Each structure stands twice: as C-alpha cells, then as structure tokens.
Amino acid sequence: MKTVAYAAQNAASPLAPFAFERRALRANDVAMEILYCGVCHSDLHMARNDWDWSVYPLVPGHEIIGRVTDVGTDVTKFKTGDHVAVGCMVDSCQHCDQCHNGEEQFCREGMTLTYGSPDRIDGAITHGGYSKHLVAREEFVLRVPDGLDLSRVAPLLCAGITTYSPLRTWGVGPGSRVAVVGMGGLGHMAIKLAVGLGAHVTVISRSASKEADARELGADAFLVSSDERAMEAAASSFDLIVDTVPVKHDLTPYTPLLDVDATLALVGQLGPVDEVQTTPLLMGRRRVAGSLIGGIKETQEMLDFCARMNILPECEMIQMDEINDAFERMERSDVRYRFVIDMASLALVND
Numbered sequence: 381m382k383t384v385a386y387a388a389q390n391a392a393s394p395l396a397p398f399a400f401e402r403r404a405l406r407a408n409d410v411a412m413e414i415l416y417c418g419v420c421h422s423d424l425h426m427a428r429n430d431w432d433w434s435v436y437p438l439v440p441g442h443e444i445i446g447r448v449t450d451v452g453t454d455v456t457k458f459k460t461g462d463h464v465a466v467g468c469m470v471d472s473c474q475h476c477d478q479c480h481n482g483e484e485q486f487c488r489e490g491m492t493l494t495y496g497s498p499d500r501i502d503g504a505i506t507h508g509g510y511s512k513h514l515v516a517r518e519e520f521v522l523r524v525p526d527g528l529d530l531s532r533v534a535p536l537l538c539a540g541i542t543t544y545s546p547l548r549t550w551g552v553g554p555g556s557r558v559a560v561v562g563m564g565g566l567g568h569m570a571i572k573l574a575v576g577l578g579a580h581v582t583v584i585s586r587s588a589s590k591e592a593d594a595r596e597l598g599a600d601a602f603l604v605s606s607d608e609r610a611m612e613a614a615a616s617s618f619d620l621i622v623d624t625v626p627v628k629h630d631l632t633p634y635t636p637l638l639d640v641d642a643t644l645a646l647v648g649q650l651g652p653v654d655e656v657q658t659t660p661l662l663m664g665r666r667r668v669a670g671s672l673i674g675g676i677k678e679t680q681e682m683l684d685f686c687a688r689m690n691i692l693p694e695c696e697m698i699q700m701d702e703i704n705d706a707f708e709r710m711e712r713s714d715v716r717y718r719f720v721i722d723m724a725s726l727a728l729v730n731d
C-alpha cells in the first residue's frame with residue numbers, strides 16, 4: 381500500500397514529505413488510515429539521533445489514532461470503520477514471561493517499536509504515525525472507546541500510559557498522596573490521571589508561576605521547591621512522586637519528601653541524573669525506580685478509564701507541515717501541553 385509521511389533523512393535534516401509502501405496485510409494485521417498523531421519528546425530525540433540508535437529515513441510518531449480500513453483474514457477484534465489506536469510498540473515475542481504477564485514493553489526478546497525498529501518477520505524498519513496509513517498486528521492495536529473526543533485521544537498512547545502505569549504499579553487510589561514533578565506533556569497527564577484515581581495531588585515546581593495552571597489541571601496543592609521551609613514541612617508526606625522531568629536533574633530535593641517505603645518513579649529522563657544522595661533513601665527505605673510506558677492490557681484499561689472519567693490531554697492541533705516549528709517550540713517547552721497533528725493535513729500525492 382502506497383502512503384505518504386513526514387520523515388527525517390538524517391540527524392540534521394528537518395522533517396520533509398516522504399513516500400513509501402506499507403506492507404501487504406498479513407493474516408493478523410489491521411490496516412488503518414491515521415486521523416491524528418501526537419508529538420512526543422522522543423520523536424524529536426529520535427529525529428536528531430540523540431540516543432544514537434536512529435535509523436534513517438525515520439518516520440516518527442507513536443501516539444496514533446486511526447480508522448480501520450482493512451483487516452487480515454484472522455483478525456477477530458476489529459472491523460473496517462472502527463476507531464483504533466497504536467502506541468509505542470507494535471510487536472513482541474508473545475511467548476516470554478513478560479509478554480504473558482501483559483508487560484510486552486519488557487519482552488525478554490525486546491519489543492518492536494512503532495518506528496525505527498526492525499520488523500520481526502521481514503526485518504523492514506518500522507515507520508510511525510506521521511503518515512497517512514499504518515499496518516500493525518492486531519495484538520498491538522487498541523480500541524478507542526466511544527464518546528472520547530478523537531482529536532484529543534492521541535497523547536494518551538504515550539504520555540497517558542507512561543504516567544498511568546506507575547500510578548497503578550504503586551497502588552494509587554483514593555486518599556493516596558501523589559506528587560508530580562514537571563508539568564509538560566507527561567506531567568499534565570500525571571496530574572489528571574492521579575486526580576481521576578482519587579489521589580490528593582501536589583505539583584512540585586521551581587517557581588510559583590505554574591500554580592494557577594496546576595490547579596486548573598486539577599492539582600490539590602502546589603509546592604515550590606526553592607521554598608526551603610515549605611519543602612521541610614512536606615518531608616515524608618508522599619506515597620509516590622512521579623518525576624516527569626525529561627533532562628538530567630537533581631533528585632536530592634525530592635527523596636526526603638517520600639514517606640517510609642514510598643517511591644519516586646522516574647518516567648521522563650532516559651540517561652543520567654545528578655549524583656544521588658543516598659541518606660534519605662536508607663533513612664526511610666525510600667526507593668527511586670523507573671517505569672516505561674505500560675503493557676497492551678494496561679493501555680486499554682487506561683483508555684477505558686479515561687473514557688469513563690472523561691479525562692483528556694490538553695492539546696494544540698497543528699498541520700503536518702508545521703511539525704518542524706512544533707519541534708522547536710517543544711524544545712523551549714512552549715506547548716500546552718501536547719501537539720497533535722491533524723493527519724487530514726497530509727494529502728496523498730495522488731489524491
């Protein structure tokens with residue numbers, strides 16, 4: 381199937397139109413027309429080869445909302461016309477313990493990423509959602525529940541599940557005391573989801589300037605990390621801190637805020653953090669942990685939860701040809717809170 385996309389041809393080039401073929405349908409494949417695609421920070425990192433494993437041409441995009449156009453002969457869960465979603469992964473071994481536990485992101489043989497990964501069957505490099513069409517195996521396609529505003533669902537597929545999974549892993553529910561560090565694409569979802577789960581949610585920020593926005597998103601309290609007295613008063617007061625900061629930073633101010641046995645979960649930064657002061661960890665059996673997206677079952681649970689609670693990301697809609705500007709604005713944190721590309725703005729050459 382011929383399709384069009386926006387791709388980076390190398391680490392220095394801006395994204396530009398790119399035509400290629402999606403694979404012919406396998407028996408367990410679902411083909412979709414992509415309606416919307418969210419713009420994740422990792423799209424920018426991958427386009428610029430910041431992690432040193434990008435393969436070009438690179439078509440980013442792993443927050444994908446589409447409409448089914450065709451299904452393979454063995455597909456049972458989807459039919460033409462269904463609204464569906466694809467997140468960060470499109471395949472895994474399906475037989476290891478992690479896959480059996482619904483944690484395909486930790487597949488022992490490695491998950492297949494939605495873009496920039498070799499396909500498990502034909503070895504072709506996968507291409508993501510900044511394109512008109514996608515073909516993915518049924519097991520990695522999610523149902524978009526009725527009633528959700530399709531134009532705002534896309535960021536749930538990465539930002540949503542990335543913050544929902546640690547909330548569920550560490551048992552957040554009514555009365556849990558949750559803090560969120562960082563208020564970008566991930567952080568704003570962490571606030572909404574934790575509030576939705578019934579937690580008392582505090583946003584921790586370097587300055588008071590974001591307090592109104594934090595409360596607008598549903599936060600119950602706001603803590604300024606440069607206010608030493610307030611930070612001391614908040615010692616041992618959280619069950620979970622979700623740290624969404626996407627760059628190298630210092631955890632020292634945050635770990636003393638955890639209660640005994642509580643956890644700081646890193647979800648934003650892939651790489652080093654500043655030297656860690658272990659005293660608060662030992663003195664309260666506090667933990668620093670990481671979390672990576674979530675499994676397919678949990679992602680579906682998150683979508684269904686968001687539909688039930690009417691939780692949606694705050695989105696800024698862009699056209700496909702505005703993507704390079706959007707990348708630049710994202711680098712300056714100049715987005716509230718996630719860009720979503722309206723894929724209708726990308727026309728097929730032969731349309």
Ligand SMILES: [Zn+2]
Nearest residue numbers: 420421422538
């Ligand atoms: Zn992402």
Ligand SMILES: [Zn+2]
Nearest residue numbers: 473476479487
């Ligand atoms: Zn596996």
